[in-house]
Amino acid sequence: MFDWFRRGWGMAKASGAVLKSKPSLLLFPVISVIALSLLTATLAVPVLLGAVAGYGLGFSDNTMAVLGGVAAFLWYFLCTFVIVFCNAALVSCALKRFNGTDPSIRSGFAAAGARLPQILGWSFLAASVGVLLRGLQSVLSKKFGFIGELAQGIADAVWGVATYFVLPVVVTEGLGPIKAVKRSSSILRRTWGESLGGSTGLGAVMILFLLPLAGLGAVFATGAGGPTVMSLAGVVGVIYTLAVTVVFTTLGTIFRAAVYSYAVTEQAPPEVDADLIRSAFHTR
Numbered sequence: 425m426f427d428w429f430r431r432g433w434g435m436a437k438a439s440g441a442v443l444k445s446k447p448s449l450l451l452f453p454v455i456s457v458i459a460l461s462l463l464t465a466t467l468a469v470p471v472l473l474g475a476v477a478g479y480g481l482g483f484s485d486n487t488m489a490v491l492g493g494v495a496a497f498l499w500y501f502l503c504t505f506v507i508v509f510c511n512a513a514l515v516s517c518a519l520k521r522f523n524g525t526d527p528s529i530r531s532g533f534a535a536a537g538a539r540l541p542q543i544l545g546w547s548f549l550a551a552s553v554g555v556l557l558r559g560l561q562s563v564l565s566k567k568f569g570f571i572g573e574l575a576q577g578i579a580d581a582v583w584g585v586a587t588y589f590v591l592p593v594v595v596t597e598g599l600g601p602i603k604a605v606k607r608s609s610s611i612l613r614r615t616w617g618e619s620l621g622g623s624t625g626l627g628a629v630m631i632l633f634l635l636p637l638a639g640l641g642a643v644f645a646t647g648a649g650g651p652t653v654m655s656l657a658g659v660v661g662v663i664y665t666l667a668v669t670v671v672f673t674t675l676g677t678i679f680r681a682a683v684y685s686y687a688v689t690e691q692a693p694p695e696v697d698a699d700l701i702r703s704a705f706h707t708r
Contacts, residue, residue: 431703432629438682438696439675445695446521449514451529453673456510457666460503467502471495497555504554505547508591511677512536512543516595518681522693535595542594546601553583588612591677592684615687626679630672637661 443449474495475488483491513532520527536543557580564572589608593599599607640661682696692698 431700432626434697434700435626435679436629436672436675438700439678442518442521442678442682442695443671443674446517446527448529449517449678450670450674452510452514452517452532452677453670456507457670459506459510463502463506464499467495467499471499497551500555501548501551504551505544508543508547508550509536511673512539512591512595514674514677515591515681515684518678519592519596519685522682522685522695539594539598542598542600542604546590546594546604549601549605550587557583585612588680589684589687592681596684611684611687626672626676630668633668633672634665637665 474491513529513536516535517527517529517532520531557576560579561573561576564576566572568575586609587605589611590601590604593604593607593611594601597604597607640657679696682693683701686692686696686698686701692701
């Protein structure tokens with residue numbers, strides 16, 4: 425456990441050095457959050473109106489359930505696309521930074537836009553697999569309890585490791601979703617061997633930074649200070665959580681780009697220690 429945390433702290437420091445030299449990289453996840461909020465708000469109205477119209481026209485409950493499922497998947501796919509597109513732009517900028525150039529927000533989005541068909545394809549595949557995995561989780565947990573949840577966790581981990589390099593591959597090599605997954609898996613096996621453990625570390629550090637939320641939770645649990653203090657604590661909690669999420673999303677994407685750069689060039693970027701990159705995946 426302590427090795428995980430020490431490795432994660434090293435990842436955070438190395439990625440943080442890159443972020444410190446180019447703080448505008450934080451704008452990519454910020455733009456992603458704003459776009460997701462606007463997308464959800466935009467889709468909410470027609471979905472609600474459609475639901476009212478459907479019941480008004482006498483659609484059966486089964487028909488409404490199917491239409492609701494389609495609408496939910498469309499929303500999930502579009503949200504996935506927004507996240508992937510912004511992360512692709514961030515990956516592009518990080519890789520350019522490693523190569524000694526000074527990328528801009530515009531150049532990052534231009535690079536992502538140049539791979540729009542591939543990003544759309546990967547977003548659809550990722551969203552579809554995500555839905556299937558969540559459905560599988562529901563079935564397995566109900567049927568097998570803890571064993572089912574454990575099996576689902578393993579499936580999630582395998583998918584996460586296999587697709588770790590998909591975004592850098594899409595951005596730099598322009599491969600479609602299926603070929604990108606195969607290429608990602610190939611890079612991992614070639615560089616770290618067949619017996620891969622999970623990539624870990626940054627998540628543990630992020631949890632450490634989220635621990636102050638426990639104090640805010642105590643405010644809600646005890647009702648200390650009355651409604652005003654509780655409302656203020658809620659606002660502070662949301663803003664703090666978003667800030668931590670934005671920072672660690674950026675750090676994680678930067679480090680992923682660094683690991684990809686090392687894997688394909690066999691040279692670590694100047695900002696990141698090679699030993700740290702080699703420890704990104706542990707072998708069993």
